[in-house]
Structure formats: C-alpha cells, structure tokens
Amino acid sequence: MSAPLHIQGLGAGYRDRAILQGLDLAPLPAGQVVSLVGPNGAGKSTLLRAVAGLIPASGSARLGDVELNALSIGERARHVAYMPQTLPQDVALTVLETVIAALEASPLDGPPRGAAEAAMAVLERVGAAELAGRRLDRLSGGQRQIAALAQAMARQPRVLLLDEPTSALDLRHQLEVLTLARDYARERAAVVVMVLHDLQAAARASDHVVVLAQGRLRVEGPPAQAITPQVLADVWRVRARVEPCARGQLQVMVDAVL
Known part of the structure; x- marks a missing residue:
C-alpha cells in the first residue's frame, strides 16, 4: 500500500x-x-x-x-530503512551475512524464499553479487556504500x-x-x-x-524551481548559472564566491 x-x-x-x-x-x-x-x-x-x-x-x-x-x-x-553515510569499518561479517541480518531483523510477509537466497537477489540487484563472500571490514569505502544500500533495500x-x-x-x-x-x-x-x-x-x-x-x-x-541562481546565491553564497543542456537536464555552473 x-x-x-x-x-x-x-x-x-x-x-x-x-x-x-x-x-x-x-x-x-x-x-x-x-x-x-x-x-x-x-x-x-x-x-x-x-x-x-x-x-x-x-x-x-x-x-x-x-x-x-x-x-x-x-x-x-x-x-522505514536508513542507509548511513558509511558502515562501520570493524565488522568482520561477510556482505551476504549483513544483508541476511537486515532481512531477519525485520521479517517480511514476502516471497517464500530462504533469507540467503533473498539476500543474494538484492546483492545482484545492486550489482554487488561478487562482494557476497567478502568481509565488510576489507571493503573500500565505495564497496561498503553499495553493501549498505543492499541492506536497506533488502527489507523492502x-x-x-x-x-x-x-x-x-x-x-x-x-x-x-x-x-x-x-x-x-x-x-x-x-x-x-x-x-x-x-x-x-x-x-x-x-x-x-x-x-x-x-x-x-x-x-x-x-528541481527547476528549487535549484536556481537566486537560491544558490542566497543559500550557498555563490554566483552561479543554472541552464538546461541539449537534453533538457539542468546544469549548474558556479562562477564565483559571493
């Protein structure tokens, strides 16, 4: 719902x-x-x-x-699931074990699969299946972020x-x-x-x-209403240009500090 x-x-x-x-x-x-x-x-x-x-x-x-x-x-x-900026660096569990732990901490009335299978499906979804067997304390900062995203998404x-x-x-x-x-x-x-x-x-x-x-x-x-040159000047104290690119996406170009 x-x-x-x-x-x-x-x-x-x-x-x-x-x-x-x-x-x-x-x-x-x-x-x-x-x-x-x-x-x-x-x-x-x-x-x-x-x-x-x-x-x-x-x-x-x-x-x-x-x-x-x-x-x-x-x-x-x-x-609600929360993904922090970084996961602790001293956790000796594997990535798969941390995702399983996230699933078991908040059981769902979801698909009748085992926790390990469900955890692997989430890791595959975030492109981190190859990290499943690696310990969290041996990952780079970026890899830990992907692992944290998998933990948060696993609980749906x-x-x-x-x-x-x-x-x-x-x-x-x-x-x-x-x-x-x-x-x-x-x-x-x-x-x-x-x-x-x-x-x-x-x-x-x-x-x-x-x-x-x-x-x-x-x-x-x-985005076009909230990200404007005036807002950047008032909030960030910078002079900037905000312009659409050829595909219509906003581009922000900062020219100077005010």
Missing part, C-alpha cells in the same frame, strides 16, 4: 543543541525521489535520522495514517532514506545508485529521500528537491 510521507512541525537535534525547529514540508508522494540539499550543517542528515527514529524528535513524521514517532524502533523498521521499506549514497563512488556507480533509487521508488511505490551535495545529480535524479539552511526550509519543489 502506497502512502505519502508527511513532515509537520518536526524538531530534532543532539543533546542540548537544536538543529531542526518546527520543520514543515509539503507531502512527499509515494513513487517519487526527494533530494535534500543545502550547505554543511543545514540539518539534512539530522532530518533523515529523525525520520528513521535514530534520534529523539518532536512534531510529526507520518506515513499515510501511521505516525512514525509513535512507533517503537522495531515497528518503525517495518516501514515503504520509506527508503539514503544519506549521501554516492559520496564514495566513481561516476559509473553514482549513476547506477541514483538509477536504483529511482527504480525502487517507482516499482515499490515507496518514498525515497536522499541527501546529496551534487546539485546536478539532485536535479537529474529527483522529482522533488528540498533546500535546507540552518535547520530551516528555504525552498522546495521540482
């Missing part, structure tokens, strides 16, 4: 430091990819962690009629949260991950929310872009 994600009056932070304060977003529809962009410290990762239930949050994060903030971590894990969540999923990847794998995110949203009628720093990638891969600065919403909407 597909349902939009509603963020209303959301507040979150760390210890005595508030990062997000009363954040309201337009409903994020199922079947779409949403990119969170903004300067360092804008609250992008904090927003993902709050929706995932990894840090205390006030206000409402609601998936359809389900108030996520009222659920236990285990209950929320049946709806209705909300998939990706924190800088392309930061350690080369160009080909960046495109593959963004394509996987878009396909997952469409095929599963899921809400995919990802943090990106590359504005061109955000424009290319997203249906909706949310620009945050200092824990507050600055602008949101389709």
Whole structure:
C-alpha cells in the first residue's frame, strides 16, 4: 500500500543543541525521489535520522495514517530503512551475512524464499553479487556504500532514506545508485529521500528537491524551481548559472564566491 510521507512541525537535534525547529514540508508522494540539499550543517542528515527514529524528535513524521514517532524502533523498521553515510569499518561479517541480518531483523510477509537466497537477489540487484563472500571490514569505502544500500533495500521499506549514497563512488556507480533509487521508488511505490551535495545529480535524479539552511526550509519543489541562481546565491553564497543542456537536464555552473 502506497502512502505519502508527511513532515509537520518536526524538531530534532543532539543533546542540548537544536538543529531542526518546527520543520514543515509539503507531502512527499509515494513513487517519487526527494533530494535534500543545502550547505554543511543545514540539518539534512539530522532530518533523515529523525525520520528513521535514530534520534529523539518532536512534531510529526507520518506515513499515510501511521505516525512514525509513535512507533517503537522495531515497528518503525517495518516501514522505514536508513542507509548511513558509511558502515562501520570493524565488522568482520561477510556482505551476504549483513544483508541476511537486515532481512531477519525485520521479517517480511514476502516471497517464500530462504533469507540467503533473498539476500543474494538484492546483492545482484545492486550489482554487488561478487562482494557476497567478502568481509565488510576489507571493503573500500565505495564497496561498503553499495553493501549498505543492499541492506536497506533488502527489507523492502515503504520509506527508503539514503544519506549521501554516492559520496564514495566513481561516476559509473553514482549513476547506477541514483538509477536504483529511482527504480525502487517507482516499482515499490515507496518514498525515497536522499541527501546529496551534487546539485546536478539532485536535479537529474529527483522529482522533488528540498533546500535546507540552518535547520530551516528555504525552498522546495521540482528541481527547476528549487535549484536556481537566486537560491544558490542566497543559500550557498555563490554566483552561479543554472541552464538546461541539449537534453533538457539542468546544469549548474558556479562562477564565483559571493
């Protein structure tokens, strides 16, 4: 069952430091990819962690009629999966074992296959079948990101949260991950929310872009409305040109620091 994600009056932070304060977003529809962009410290990762239930949050994060903030971590894990920026480097389990663990942590009423077979199917989907037998602590940063994506997708969540999923990847794998995110949203009628720093990638891969600065919403909407020279000047303090290429994709060219 597909349902939009509603963020209303959301507040979150760390210890005595508030990062997000009363954040309201337009409903994020199922079947779409949403990119969170903004300067360092804008609250992008904090927003993902709050929706995932990894840090205390006030206000409402609601998936359809389900108030996520009222659920236990285990209950929320049946709806939401979070991919961190990096996986721990000291985990001696194989990639296959970590994906199986993700499946078993949140059992699904899904296809009657064994956990190992289901885990291998996900690894094949993300192009990482050759990593199945390798230990996580012996992978490169980019390989660990792909393994983390497999863990998150394995649970077939209705909300998939990706924190800088392309930061350690080369160009080909960046495109593959963004394509996987878009396909997952469409095929599963899921809400995919990802943090990106590359504005061109955000424009290319997203249906909706949310620009945050200092824990507050600055602008949101389709890429062409949210990524403009004026927004780059106001939020990032740079002079830039935003122009469509021959194929209609937005290109961002930064000329100077303001």
